[in-house]
Amino acid sequence: MAVGVLSGRHAADEEARAEVDVLNSRLEKTAQLTKKIQACLGRLEATGKSVRDVAGPLSGETKKLQILGNNIDAVLAAIERLRQPADSKNDEEQIIRMGPEKAGLPNYLASLKRLNKALNEMKATNLRSTQQTVQDLQRLVKVGNSQLESAFDKLLRNETPRSIEPLHFITKNKPFPVLSQDKFARLGLINSYVAGVHKQSGGSSAPQDSPIAKIYIEIRSQYLSSALVNLAAASTNTAKKKTPDAIYKAGTNGIGTYAQAMEGLFSAEYDNICNIFTREDWGPVFEATCQPSLMELGRTLRELNNHIKAHLTTDCYLAYEIVEIISSLSNSLERRTGELKNSLAASLKPVRETAKSSLGELLEDTKRRVNSLTTLPVDGAAVSIVSETMQRLQTMVEFLRPLSSIMISLGDGGWKSSSASRGGAADNIPSLASFEIGADGKEIFAHYCADTIEALLMALDGRARMLLQKKPVMGVFLANSVAIIERMIQNSDLASLLESRLSVLDVWRKKATSLYTESCKDVSVHLFDVIHTSRGGASSAAQRPTSGQGSLAAVDSASILRGLSSKDKENIKSKFVAFNASFDEMVARHKSYAMEREVRQLFAKDIQNMIEPLYNRFWDRYHEVDKGKGKYVKYDKSAIAAVFQTLY
Template sequence: MASIDVNEADVIVLSEGLKKLDLLFNDINQSLSKVSSTTSTASQLFQPILKKNQQLNVLQYNIESSLNSVASVKDLANDASKHEIILEQSISKAGLKQYINAIHKIDDILEDLNERTNSNDTSEFAGMVTHLRELIFDGERNLQVYFNKLLNSIQPFDPQININKKIPFPYYDDEYLAQMSLILDYFENSTLNEQTVDLFIKQRVRLISQSLAFLEPFTKQITSGPNVPYQKGSSGVNSYTEAMLGFIANENSLIHDLYSKEAARQPVIFAKLCSPIIQTYLKIVKHNKQLLNDNRENTGLFSFELSDKVNDVLRSLRGNKIPEADILNAELMEIQRISHSLFQELFVYINTKTRTMSQLPSDNGVPEPTVDIMSKIRKFSEYKSGCLTTIQAISRSQWLPKDTKATWTVTKNQLEDYSGPSLLSIFFGDAIDYLLFGLEHRAQETLNPQHEIHLLSNKRFPNIQKIGFFLLNNLSLIHQIVQRSEINSILGTSGLQRLENLRKKYINYYVSDWRDLTSILLDQIFVDSSGKVSSKEKDQIKEKFKKFHDGFEDLVSRSKTYRISDPGLKKLLRQEILSLVLPMYERFYNRYKDTFKHPGKHIKYTPSELMNVLNSIVK
């Protein structure tokens, strides 16, 4: 057996050991690889579990947060449900105050909900927020519907019925006013405020417009026909204006009642409400102004009435900024220009009418022109208010006829008074002066065609008694019309004195022949100091008695043909003649009655007999 080297043996042993160690390392590496692979697999398996665990943690947090949030708004939801029950009822059933209070509470809950979630982002409770907002929206809409219902509790009506019966226009009772005020107060600071105000204006304008529509058809014509004179108060514009003024007064009161807490807004709302009403009225005024211009002869006097009505409307709008008021004022000025022309046109009418008189009436009474002219003057006086307003803008020279020889009875003191009443008195006095001037002028032209006309002097002229009687008859009718009409108050004391001066003038005309008769008895005295009358003078006395008797009987004969219907004038003329003739005759008679041996042969009347005759002549 061969011997083994120790070192070699060690090497062999070491090599064997290394081989085993290498195998061991390989096994270890394989094991480590397996462990690594297993660890990797385990890691992959745990990742979903960890992720799920994280998700569960988040979900747990969210659930806990949601539970906390729900717990925090649970009381709000419970409170909201109570008020929702009220809002689901009708306002009339729930009560207006309770209904409005419920809306306020819901609004407070919505605001509180936003605050509790620390922001306006309420996405966690989007459904609840949406529901609350819908409740508020529906509640406010129901308030507007109810407000509209309250407004419509008064429906359009025919205002003429109320005017005729003197019944006030319908107005809301206190309960309705209180409810409407509550609703308006609610919307005062709301985004729906203007919408609610517009609703109020719209409904009130509708009521007024539809009510006035009953009267509007009657404003289309001034008279029933083109040749029919206008009768005072017959225009439909009068009733329309009266009704409209009633509505304007109502609206003014209503706005003050409903907006008592908003004084600054009252004129604004009033202006918005009145504006469409005045627009319609403007169309009516313009239409009637055109009718006036088209037929001034028959409808001209209506301009005074229309001016008064437009003035009334403008006064009711004073202090409010309504654009249509300025336009209406411009229309008023044009209407007043028509009225201005009527003053001069009256004198043209008087002249034209008196010139148509071709002869005196057979009874020396009142001709047709006098009746027509006084009728026109009387109708003129019916518009005293409009005349007073208009006449202050014109002067006397604008109505007096040009190039006339008429005499005017107006005094200097009157002419120095420029007040409206004085000017109007002068105008009517001038019109009567001009009428009588025209009648006298035509009477002289007719009765004395070959003689000069005397109107400005005291000269006697033919037929002066007849003309005086004719003018006195006309003046008597004029005086009666004056006393029975508004002319009396318009003339006043100074104007009536003008009539009295005219009467004195025409009485002088009438008694002028009687005055001439008495002048026969005014000659020198025929009785000497011894009381005797010479034969020559006796003949003169006889002649005077004869002239007087002849003239007296002629005047008596003429005077008996005159018929006087006015008892006052009859008495006045009798007194004038008696006071003029009887004293003179009585004096002459008493002085010379014993001059003759046979007085009855030369003296026909004793003073008492003469008086009896005189009392019988004026019938």
């Protein structure tokens, strides 16, 4: 039993040793495998290092190859794209050859745009192989653009009448014609494309220099000029007068109709331009289109100005009218278009300067004309220059609107200085506010009228003193002049303007009266007497009697005469005789003068007031000196009163 147990243990030990041997054998193999793995790892690491050393440069080259491949693909794609317009060139050329009318404007413009796009792309590649295609495309584009310009020209010419009659539209109050709406669309499309091409090609930046703008300006400027040429000629022709001395009447010159037609035509033209061109092109194209017509206007106004300067005293009013008409035209067009103000101001400048200088020149002309008089009427009648000067002022009132502007620009009293002839610094046409007939403009004109009247009367007074010499006739002459001046003021629109300035006439009227009544002293001196008082002295009794002093009840002529010596009585008789002679002479002289009605009445009243009271007193005291025989006392009180009445 023990043997069996030992055998079992021995078998177990053998089995364990066998397992150990197996494990050792496996460990040995594992160790060998580990050594091999380590050797492999060592070799792998060495190999990896070599690979890294080689793979680095290869990676860079690979990237370059990738970029090159992409570029090649892009070039191939571009070449493919370039082949397309080259392939379709024949189709586009067919459209271009058809022209915009047959091909249809939208289709034609689309074809040109495609050609331009293809041309720009080919130019960008700069490939030698595409040069011929580029040249072909350039030729097509050039032909296409030229045909578009021709189409614009033809379309616009067909829509533009060779001539129109502006008077037809003015008299019938009809608007001037504009282009039709369907033409606006076609012309606008063509302009938009050609203007864009012009800018892209580096053409002039000035809108009026683009090919389409040049075509438009050429055609429409001729149309405007031809429409206005007859009215321009009429303006100069109507300035010529059959009677050289005739004063210009408002509205008789054709300048008003000329300006009215210009405003209508220019406004219609601006509408055309706004419908065809872009906003930034409106002003320059409009200015350029109107320029030939404005040049003709300038020439016409210069010709009218020469006529006005040659006939200043009669035609200065035409200058005032032109100033108002052209200024109104300028303001109207500026409100409507915002353009042409400077051009119109330049055209108007010569006439405006003449209008300004005329005020001072007319004043000086008045003085010259008076001072050139070699004779004056011996009967004291007024000379024609008085009424002519006042007529000129009356006529000026009809042009108060432009004159107010001119007066404001000159300043109060500006007509007295040389600046009136040279003109001010501002040449532009004044704004609308300048043409309001405000108090300032009217007041300055009233001052000018007063200056003119004062200068006229001063010149007349100086000439009368030199040529007439006798005070009574000088007084009549001045009084007649004052009367005519005052009458022509009161009977015209000058009345309201000069109402506060008529005191200047009162001064001259008093001066004239003083000159005339000088002769009354020679008459009244005979009515002075000397009365000897009880004290043995003598005193003058020539004072005018008080109220009632001259009545018969208060004075007893016979009693007075009884108290006089024979010598005093003879003296009284001599005084009556001398008075009769001088009084009759004065009456005859008074009746011989050529007096205006109001002057005759004024002077008759003054004479009567000065002489009649003195004579009545003298008669009351001494009429019994010839005892009613009439030998010395020619007039009683009623008779002399009747004589005075004949003087009125």
